[in-house]
Amino acid sequence: MIELSRFNGSKFFLNITHVESVEATPDTVITLFNGKKFVVRDDASEVVQRITAFYQTASVYSAAPRITDEMME
Template sequence: MIKLTGLDEKEFVINSDHIEKLIEIPQSVITLVNGNKYIVKESNDEIIEKIIEYKRKIYI
């Protein structure tokens, strides 16, 4: 699970294993495997870093 910030400045948590696609136009649009989309303030690079950090925590 990673913590992200929506355009309304509210934080929410998303299951990173369900992310299918990331597009940056200019905000990041996250598409989940179920088709839901979320627009967040973090860049794609920041999201990827959060995913890597989360995976390191659970697999080490």
């Protein structure tokens, strides 16, 4: 999840696995796979950077070795 700001200044967290597209129209519009749209204060390129960073971090953790019970014995 990433934190974003609505135009009224309130913050919310968006589950980025549901994001279909991010557009700069000039406002940033985030469209989810279910068709719901969010217009946010955050710059579109910043939103894309946050999404990219999230996936890069997730791939690092998924590549990490798993500690099993057998390893602990």
